[in-house]
Amino acid sequence: MMHKNQPTKIRENVPLAPLTTFGTGGPARFFLSAETIKDVQEGLIFADRKRLAVFILGGGSNVVVSDNGFPGLVLQIVPKGIRCEADADSIRLSVAAGEVWDDIVAYAVERDWWGIENLTAIPGNCGAVAIQNVGAYGQEAADVIEAVTVLDRKDGDIKTLSAEECQFAYRESIFNRSAKDRYIIWETHFRLSRKGQAHTGYPDVRSYLQERQITHPTPREMRTAISAIRARKFADPATIGTAGSFFKNIYISEAQFLDLAKKVASISPPEVLDKLQRVRERFSSESGIKIPTAFLIDQVCGLKGHRIGGAQVSPTQALAIINPEKRATGTEVQQLIKHVQTVVREKTGLEIELEPALVGFS
Ligand SMILES: Cc1cc2nc3c(=O)[nH]c(=O)nc-3n(C[C@H](O)[C@H](O)[C@H](O)COP(=O)(O)OP(=O)(O)OC[C@H]3O[C@@H](n4cnc5c(N)ncnc54)[C@H](O)[C@@H]3O)c2cc1C
Numbered sequence: 001m002m003h004k005n006q007p008t009k010i011r012e013n014v015p016l017a018p019l020t021t022f023g024t025g026g027p028a029r030f031f032l033s034a035e036t037i038k039d040v041q042e043g044l045i046f047a048d049r050k051r052l053a054v055f056i057l058g059g060g061s062n063v064v065v066s067d068n069g070f071p072g073l074v075l076q077i078v079p080k081g082i083r084c085e086a087d088a089d090s091i092r093l094s095v096a097a098g099e100v101w102d103d104i105v106a107y108a109v110e111r112d113w114w115g116i117e118n119l120t121a122i123p124g125n126c127g128a129v130a131i132q133n134v135g136a137y138g139q140e141a142a143d144v145i146e147a148v149t150v151l152d153r154k155d156g157d158i159k160t161l162s163a164e165e166c167q168f169a170y171r172e173s174i175f176n177r178s179a180k181d182r183y184i185i186w187e188t189h190f191r192l193s194r195k196g197q198a199h200t201g202y203p204d205v206r207s208y209l210q211e212r213q214i215t216h217p218t219p220r221e222m223r224t225a226i227s228a229i230r231a232r233k234f235a236d237p238a239t240i241g242t243a244g245s246f247f248k249n250i251y252i253s254e255a256q257f258l259d260l261a262k263k264v265a266s267i268s269p270p271e272v273l274d275k276l277q278r279v280r281e282r283f284s285s286e287s288g289i290k291i292p293t294a295f296l297i298d299q300v301c302g303l304k305g306h307r308i309g310g311a312q313v314s315p316t317q318a319l320a321i322i323n324p325e326k327r328a329t330g331t332e333v334q335q336l337i338k339h340v341q342t343v344v345r346e347k348t349g350l351e352i353e354l355e356p357a358l359v360g361f362s
Contacts, residue, residue: 007042009033016065016074016359019057021123021237023326024333025065025360028055028074035079035098037158040151040184047073055359056184059100061123062132062243066330066360074359077127077184082107092146093190097127101134109219114196115144117222118205121230123237123244127185131175132355133168137226138199142168146191150183158186170287171248171355198222204229233317241323242314243356246337247297250350251288260291263348264300272299293344293352294318301343308336334361 014031017023030052032043047054053072057063078098085092091113095104101124105116118139128134133142142163149160161183166173175183198217200206208225209217217225235242252260257280265273275295283290298304298318305315310328313336314320321336337354344352 007032007039007046009039010043010046010073014074016057016060016069019076020060020063020065020243021241022060022064022243022333022356023241023323024067024328024330026067026069026330028070028072030073031076032073033076033078037151037186040075040077041156043073043075044153044156054181055357056181058097058128059124061237062128062356063359064243064330064333064356066334066358066362068330068360070360075184077125077186079186089194091192091194093192094149095126095188095190097125097185097187099126100124101126101129105223108192109223112219113192113194114219115139115190115192116141117219118199118226120223120226121234126188130166130168130173130185130188132171133173135171137202137205137229140168140170142166142173144190144192145188147189148183148185149187149189150185153182153184160189170251204233235314235316235320235322235324241326241328242320245317245319245355246321247293247319247340247352248355249293250291250296250352252291252350253288256350257289257291260348260350267347268300275299291350292319296344296348296350296352297340301340301347303340303343306336306339308332308339311336313340330361334358 010030010032012030013027015027017025032039034040034043055070055072055074057074057076079096080098081096082099083094102121104126105120109117118137119134122134122136129141130145130148133140145163147160147162148166149158152159200209205225208229214221261273261276264276279291279295280289297313303313304318306313309332310323310325311332312322312324314322321333341352344350
C-alpha cells in the first residue's frame with residue numbers, strides 16, 4: 001500500500017540480506033534506490049515526515065543487518081559516472097558514489113595512473129571509500145582523495161569538502177566520527193599521478209614480486225599481485241558471507257605495550273611473546289605501536305575458527321567474522337562480536353573497535 005506523500009520510487013519491506021555481502025538480516029521497512037539528488041531529497045523529506053530513521057547503503061560490503069531488519073528508510077546511493085581532468089603530471093578523477101570501486105581501480109590501472117593500484121579488489125562502491133578511508137597494502141584512499149562532494153543533511157545543501165576538512169586518519173574520517181550520519185557522499189575527487197613509485201613494503205607483496213623477478217612493477221603488475229594475494233587470504237563474497245575485517249587494528253603507547261607484553265607472557269608460550277616483540281620492531285611509528293588485532297584474536301586469545309551458530313571467526317583471517325554456510329542470524333553475529341571483544345579485553349586489557357556498520361541492532 002502506498003503511504004500519503006510517498007514518492008513512487010519508495011518500496012516497502014525490501015529484503016536487505018541479498019544487498020549485503022554478509023548475507024544476514026531482515027527487510028527494510030522502506031527502501032529507495034537513489035539515482036539523483038532529487039531522489040535523495042524526496043526520500044529524506046518522506047523519512048522526516050514519517051519520523052523514520054534513515055540508513056545510507058552503498059554496495060553493502062561493510063554492513064551487518066539485524067534479524068528484524070531496519071524499521072526506517074534505507075537509502076541506497078547508486079548514481080553512476082566518471083569525469084577526468086588531466087594535466088601533464090596528474091589526473092583529477094571525479095567518481096559518482098554508485099560506481100563500483102574495483103572498476104575504478106581497473107580504469108586507472110589500465111591507463112597507467114598511479115595512486116590506487118594497491119586498493120585492488122576491495123568490495124563496495126565509491127561513495128563509501130572516504131567514509132572509513134579504505135586502505136590496504138600500504139596505500140589508503142586519503143593519499144589520493146582531493147575533495148568529496150556531499151549532500152549535507154543538516155541544511156540540504158550540496159557542498160564540496162576538502163581532504164583536510166574530511167580529517168582522514170586510520171579507518172577514520174569525519175564521516176564515521178564527528179559528523180557521522182550528517183553527509184551523503186555523492187562524488188569523490190581523486191588526484192592520481194602519471195609517474196609513481198610502487199608500494200612494495202608488505203612481505204606478501206615483496207615475495208610475490210621477487211618470485212617473479214619483477215623489480216620495477218607497473219600499476220598493472222601491482223594490481224595483478226594484489227589480486228592474487230587477496231584471493232589467497234580473503235573469503236570470496238560470492239561463496240561465503242563476509243564483510244571483510246570486523247575489528248580495527250589498535251595503536252598503543254609504549255606503556256600500554258609493556259603492560260600487554262606482561263599479560264601475554266603470563267598466558268602464552270614464549271614464541272607468542274617473541275612475535276609480539278617483532279610486532280613492536282615492525283610497526284612502531286609516530287602514532288604509536290600498531291598491534292594487528294588478528295594477532296591478538298588468533299595467537300593470544302586462540303579464537304581463530306571459533307563459532308557461535310552459523311557465525312565464525314574466519315579460520316584463515318582472524319580479523320574477519322564470516323557466515324560460511326550463509327545461515328548465521330544477526331543475533332549470532334552480535335553474540336560472536338561481543339565474545340571476541342570480551343575475551344580480548346580479559347586477556348589483554350585492550351578494547352577492540354568494530355569496523356562494519358550494524359544496521360537495526362538495538
Ligand atoms: C572481502 C572483503 C574485503 C575487504 N577488504 C577491505 C580492505 O582491504 N580495506 C578496507 O578498508 N576495507 C575493506 N573491506 C570493507 C569494505 O569493502 C569497505 O569498507 C567499502 O568501502 C564499503 O563499501 P560499500 O559501498 O559496500 O559500503 P556499505 O557497506 O554499503 O556501507 C559502509 C558504510 O558507509 C556508509 N555509506 C556507504 N555509502 C555512503 C554514501 N554514499 N554516503 C554516506 N555514507 C555512505 C554506510 O552507511 C555504512 O556506514 C572489505 C570487505 C570485504 C567484504
